[in-house]
Amino acid sequence: MQDMFLPPRHAYVHVPFCRHRCGYCDFTLVAGRDDLVERYLAALSLELSRLSEPLDLDTLYLGGGTPSHLGPDGLRRLFALLDGWLRPLPGAEITVEANPLDVTEAFVAAVRECGTTRVSLGGQSLDALTLAALDRDHGPNDVRRAVDLLLPAGFTVSLDLMTAAPGQTLAGVEADLAAAVDLGVQHVSVYCLTWEKGTAFGAARLRGELQPVAETLERSMFEVAIDRLEAAGFEHYEVSNFARPGGRCRHNEAYWDCRPWEAFGPGAARFDGRTRSTNHRSTTTWINRTLSGEDAAGDIDAMNPEQAARERIVVGLRRRDGISRGAFRVVSGFGLDALIAAPLRRWIEAGLATDDGDRIRLTREGLLVSDGLWADVLG
Template sequence: MTPLALYIHWPFCKAKCPYCDFNSHVRERIPEQRIVAALLAELEYEAARLGPRRLTSIFFGGGTPSLMAPDSVAALIGRATSLFAPAPDLEITLEANPTSIEAGRFRAYREAGVNRVSIGVQSLNDDALRFLGREHGAAEALEAVELGRAIFPRLSFDLIYARPGQTLAAWRAELGAALAVGLDHLSLYQLTIEPGTRFATAHARGDFALPEDDDAAALYDATAEEAARFGLAPYEISNYAKPGEESRHNLAYWRYRDYAGIGAGAHGRICLGETLLATRRHRAPEEWAARVEASGHGSTEEVEIGADERAREALLMGLRLAEGIDRAAYAARTGRDLLGLLDPDMTARAIEAGYLDITAARV
């Protein structure tokens, strides 16, 4: 049975973070009942056209999914696992903010079926958290992490580094404090300026400056060194884990496997027969819900991915991983020989510099 990863987008936040360009919206009153009903309808729509699939992961992303009522999460998990065949080791992740109110729902989310929580800590420095527009403090974040570790079998949290004025010593200390909690997985992202965000406006005004490229590279190198001291290896550009604790859902993206995306603004890559489709839902939550109510789904675009684009996407996604690309799986997915796509001279230089390894099985 073909495996399937399922992404469920919850598009609402209490406030828009200044660095965020994700599809998130602030509403005085969230129409939760309507949104959940539309998500359930989209699940039915996808199941009807995809046919029997083995469900390997469910990921509640956002937005802020921890604003959802636990009953809503339970309803979506129940519907998904009734429509698709759940894998014995089905991974169910929910993104959460570490405020005390949202952390107070952790036990109810666990009872709903969530077995992995990803907490948006972002920093363990209170000044940095204020700069990043976060509503929690460092102490509150650590309390949420400790609570999450006691409730969920698996836990990860995010940190943002390469912030204005951040020194190498300060980052090592902050990262060391995070790793000392005893994590099995950590996502570490360099701060980038995304168009259309408040940070983009402030940065253009000269309100702050990011570290120079060489300084940011030193912070990246220090990240891998500190993580290694605690037994976490970089399995993807921004993700570190102990063996076996990698995010199975995100591995489905990087290994270029099928994933269905439902909810406002969600994207997907699904095979229908021999056709690979790129799917995209309407971004505005209320418009998306209206489309679902009218037609059973909120898609605004479904584009067939041709052979050339499929080969490029699989290459770019796979090279994000430390494990590289399985050559046989690549050929089966794209119909192309991976080595035939690589420039011989550039490949030779990359191998000589130590950036690339090629074996009979992997690149």
């Protein structure tokens, strides 16, 4: 398989610290445990040392949790620790996720000094009631202030928006989209609220205290996001992602291309083109195992060549560019039609996909129902 045995040129580092766990969040994180930062950094240093040599990178992504929670000096320490092992090449994309509350002039100076090119803001909404419903700890003006600091400093800014929040209306989503466009950010990710088991929201739903919005409204919210953002000049380049020209997230595109990537930190998953190895999701377990020299892996998903090819179809069809038959054969070793000829015919007949002889793409309707199509691909 193409690139499978080449050194990864993409790396993810998970920073698990937050000041507050939002009610819907099931990510790997610890809230109110800043006492663990020193041991986390020591464990991360040890995990990085498993590399046989430093990696030259096209993209580096610091996610969480909330990397910005480390503060300006903490981020400087983190980047200094990474510097010996993860070496972004000239022109590399370097992303740091941030809570709007953490974006200060000192934060901007620190991440710029560390070479960051892109900041991903967990804004979720620019409406005070929606933010309260989502259990967020910032307000709309915190998002605006953060963007006003970041854009003049030359960063590409990505803003996360959430739809289908408790009590949210279609008009509320339209207002959020208009506000996001007015901010001037280069990238917007739009996610529908999911009700995860084990979260505060999931428990409240079981008790009847919270209810999801109707499926028809959820669909309308997603459709209006496509309409409003495309009308504002954003390219809808992946199911949940929209970018102005030149604003695509190159790191995520590496994931969707199934290129190999490295990953470090609790809950982080690395991929060699065939096998996905995920670190233990518990921050304290990952720290303790790593510092004691034990294996900190929590899960290993080893795919055979056909399984890897089928996964490539799923992530490829989430992108508006779709999949080229010729390129797919080169990178996977399989003919696309040999794997999905029957479901592809059904999708085309139902208006869910198009086929120009080389490239297969999901239609807008196909993207709206795409989660229901993947069982036909994965088998």
